[in-house]
Amino acid sequence: MVLHGVPRMTFDLDILVDDDDANMQRLVDVFEQEGFRPRLPVALRELADANARKRWIEERNLIAFTVTHPTRIMEEVDVVLVAPVSWLEVAASLVFREIEGTRVPVVGRSLLRRIKLATGREKDRSDAELLGEGDD
Numbered sequence: 001m002v003l004h005g006v007p008r009m010t011f012d013l014d015i016l017v018d019d020d021d022a023n024m025q026r027l028v029d030v031f032e033q034e035g036f037r038p039r040l041p042v043a044l045r046e047l048a049d050a051n052a053r054k055r056w057i058e059e060r061n062l063i064a065f066t067v068t069h070p071t072r073i074m075e076e077v078d079v080v081l082v083a084p085v086s087w088l089e090v091a092a093s094l095v096f097r098e099i100e101g102t103r104v105p106v107v108g109r110s111l112l113r114r115i116k117l118a119t120g121r122e123k124d125r126s127d128a129e130l131l132g133e134g135d136d
Contacts, residue, residue, distance in 0.1 A: 001127055001130070002114075003097045003104070003106045004106070004109050004112065004131060006127070006128070006130045006131060008127070009044060011074055011076055012066070012076040012077065012078050012116065013076070013077050013078070014064065014078045014080055014088050015077060015078070015080065016080050016083055016087070016107065017079060017080075018087045018091075019050070019053070019081075019087070021048065021050055024047060024048045024050075024053075025048040025104055027047070027048075028045060028047050028048045030042055031044060031047075031067050031077075032044060035069055035070065036067040036068065036069050036071070036075075036077065037067060037068060037069075037070060037072075038065065038066070038067055038100060039066040039067065039068055040065070040066075044067070047065055047079065053065075053081055054099070055083065056132070057081055057082055062082075063080070063082045064078040064079060064080050064081055064082075065076050065078070065081055066079075067079070078104075084114070084115055084118035084119075085114065085115060085118075086112060089111060090107055090111065093107055093108030093110070093111040094106065094108065095108050095109075096109065097112075109131055109132075112131060113128045113131045113132075113133075116128040116131070118121045
């Protein structure tokens with residue numbers, strides 16, 4: 001939302017990740033290197049296990065896996081496990097924004113709007129309205 005120019009107070013970063021096993025392992029490696037820990041009482045390494053993710057989704061209705069940093073309390077990342085769109089759609093919609101000299105891929109505005117509307121939550125519906133109808 002913020003990277004599309006919509007002012008919104010938030011304390012977390014939501015990420016959509018290609019859930020290929022090797023890719024998820026790379027994500028876990030980065031979280032470990034940076035000192036992040038899961039909010040759930042599970043080992044961070046389980047995030048890289050497709051069977052564990054499937055179990056969490058089916059048995060716990062887990063939509064996102066949250067990691068937090070023990071000393072940087074404002075740093076929280078939600079890894080979206082269940083998205084209403086395919087990874088191919090996400091990848092095709094990507095636009096790039098610059099944050100402190102680093103190019104960052106961001107879900108395109110129109111697809112983000114679709115994702116927000118698909119949740120059915122009032123907060124996300126409001127976000128979709130703020131994003132408007134335009135393209136990226």
